[in-house]
Amino acid sequence: MMGLDVLRECTLCPRMCRVDRTKQVGVCTVGYLPKLSNIVLHKGEEPPISGETGAAAVFFTGCQMKCIYCQNMGFSQRGVGFEITLEELACAFLKSQQAGAKTLDLVTPTPHVPWIIQALEIARERGFSLPVVYNTSSYERIETLRALEGYVDIYLADIRYTDDRFGQIYSKVPDYWTVAQEAVKEMYRQVGPFDEERMKGLIIRILVLPNNVSGHERALEFIAELDNRIPVALMSQYIPHFGARNDPLIGRKITKEEYESALDKLIELGLDGWMQLDEKERLTTLPIDWRTPCGV
Numbered sequence: 046m047m048g049l050d051v052l053r054e055c056t057l058c059p060r061m062c063r064v065d066r067t068k069q070v071g072v073c074t075v076g077y078l079p080k081l082s083n084i085v086l087h088k089g090e091e092p093p094i095s096g097e098t099g100a101a102a103v104f105f106t107g108c109q110m111k112c113i114y115c116q117n118m119g120f121s122q123r124g125v126g127f128e129i130t131l132e133e134l135a136c137a138f139l140k141s142q143q144a145g146a147k148t149l150d151l152v153t154p155t156p157h158v159p160w161i162i163q164a165l166e167i168a169r170e171r172g173f174s175l176p177v178v179y180n181t182s183s184y185e186r187i188e189t190l191r192a193l194e195g196y197v198d199i200y201l202a203d204i205r206y207t208d209d210r211f212g213q214i215y216s217k218v219p220d221y222w223t224v225a226q227e228a229v230k231e232m233y234r235q236v237g238p239f240d241e242e243r244m245k246g247l248i249i250r251i252l253v254l255p256n257n258v259s260g261h262e263r264a265l266e267f268i269a270e271l272d273n274r275i276p277v278a279l280m281s282q283y284i285p286h287f288g289a290r291n292d293p294l295i296g297r298k299i300t301k302e303e304y305e306s307a308l309d310k311l312i313e314l315g316l317d318g319w320m321q322l323d324e325k326e327r328l329t330t331l332p333i334d335w336r337t338p339c340g341v
């Protein structure tokens with residue numbers, strides 16, 4: 046099991062900061078303790094992830110990506126959140142189950158992986174049994190993903206760009222596509238394509254960006270080559286927040302034609318999945334009382 050000592054010279058993500066997180070934060074803005082912004086029942090994830098009751102979306106603070114259009118800027122890049130203990134994290138997982146969640150949906154979890162693994166061990170000893178969803182940008186190190194084998198049931202993995210140059214311009218990472226391809230292959234090796242009966246497997250998300258900045262055609266080809274049973278969530282809800290507002294390429298929403306062209310490609314390749322998440326459902330959340338002690 047991955048220990049907390051990795052945080053003393055952190056190499057959890059491809060940034061490889063090597064900072065001692067007991068003394069300072071890394072590029073991800075996260076220090077030593079687990080830190081999260083909120084946990085809510087979220088009805089707008091993909092249908093099998095949310096089910097009727099909703100996924101317990103755990104919004105961790107910090108991220109190794111620096112997307113200029115991130116809709117979660119407050120906690121992903123500006124450090125908003127609460128530091129908690131290992132016991133409180135395990136408790137939050139148990140309370141998510143008690144709240145009736147269909148899955149435990151760990152959102153941008155990478156800087157917190159050692160804590161998550163230990164909290165899952167504690168929670169499982171106390172009856173926690175929800176499928177665990179690892180909701181990731183796919184900018185991941187293989188070593189960190191390997192440590193998660195047996196702890197994660199469902200990888201909900203983005204493919205953001207298929208050109209490293211766009212990763213640099215829009216998310217401030219030099220090698221997004223180079224890294225993400227290998228990460229997606231590792232996630233697939235661990236769990237295979239998503240299967241609702243087993244509640245296990247890999248789902249890929251593609252947020253279609255204007256002017257083909259997402260390189261979605263290449264992304265869809267890559268998925269089809271890997272295994273065309275992998276479901277794809279093709280997302281159309283991009284909004285040019287923050288630094289993207291005046292950008293010449295991504296400073297607008299996508300057009301109907303851009304989305305339909307991506308959809309045509311998906312169908313042509315024999316892929317399946319979820320085409321369009323309902324906007325009202327997507328934004329429906331209910332609070333989970335995760336901050337009171339549960340005796341762990």
Ligand code: SF4
Pocket residue numbers: 055056057058059060061062063064066070071072073074075108109155156
């Ligand atoms: S998880 Fe954070 S501190 Fe660790 S390598 Fe990545 S950015 Fe740096």
